Amino acid sequence: MSRLVILTLALLLSACGPGGGERSLTVVEPWIRETPPGSTVAAGYMRLRNEGRTQQVLIAARSPEASRMELHTMREEDGMMRMRQVDSIVIDGRSTVALEPGGLHLMLFDIETAEAGHRVPVTLSFEDGWEVELSVPVRAAMGGHNH
Ligand SMILES: [Cu+2]
Numbered sequence: 001m002s003r004l005v006i007l008t009l010a011l012l013l014s015a016c017g018p019g020g021g022e023r024s025l026t027v028v029e030p031w032i033r034e035t036p037p038g039s040t041v042a043a044g045y046m047r048l049r050n051e052g053r054t055q056q057v058l059i060a061a062r063s064p065e066a067s068r069m070e071l072h073t074m075r076e077e078d079g080m081m082r083m084r085q086v087d088s089i090v091i092d093g094r095s096t097v098a099l100e101p102g103g104l105h106l107m108l109f110d111i112e113t114a115e116a117g118h119r120v121p122v123t124l125s126f127e128d129g130w131e132v133e134l135s136v137p138v139r140a141a142m143g144g145h146n147h
Contacts, residue, residue, distance in 0.1 A: 024052025044106035
């Protein structure tokens with residue numbers, strides 16, 4: 001029984017441990033949009049580049065500085081752009097998915113500080129149990145994008 005527990009633990013460690021450096025998925029230029037004072041909801045963007053052959057699936061994100069994070073997309077409905085929560089974001093093998101203004105994004109609720117210059121710790125969780133920890137800089141929005 002105890003051998004089984006140890007084996008399971010070893011498998012878990014290998015999934016989240018230093019071996020993660022060989023992961024074919026790269027998070028490129030993550031950033032969180034600066035929010036106006038008093039606003040407690042912020043959006044996060046990045047590119048997820050998958051150089052491997054295996055599909056990767058982002059299923060969740062969390063931060064110690066936000067009460068909750070969701071994966072969102074933007075869709076046009078009745079001529080209006082609306083946000084919708086999605087269960088996951090799939091990155092096919094040898095492809096890049098962009099989380100960017102007007103499209104897919106991360107939503108941070110009750111964020112403590114979203115002032116330019118601050119860095120927000122964010123953990124991304126993938127379907128196969130892999131997790132990546134990021135330190136995401138807050139930047140002022142550029143251009144006239146909404147959300
Ligand atoms: Cu959103």
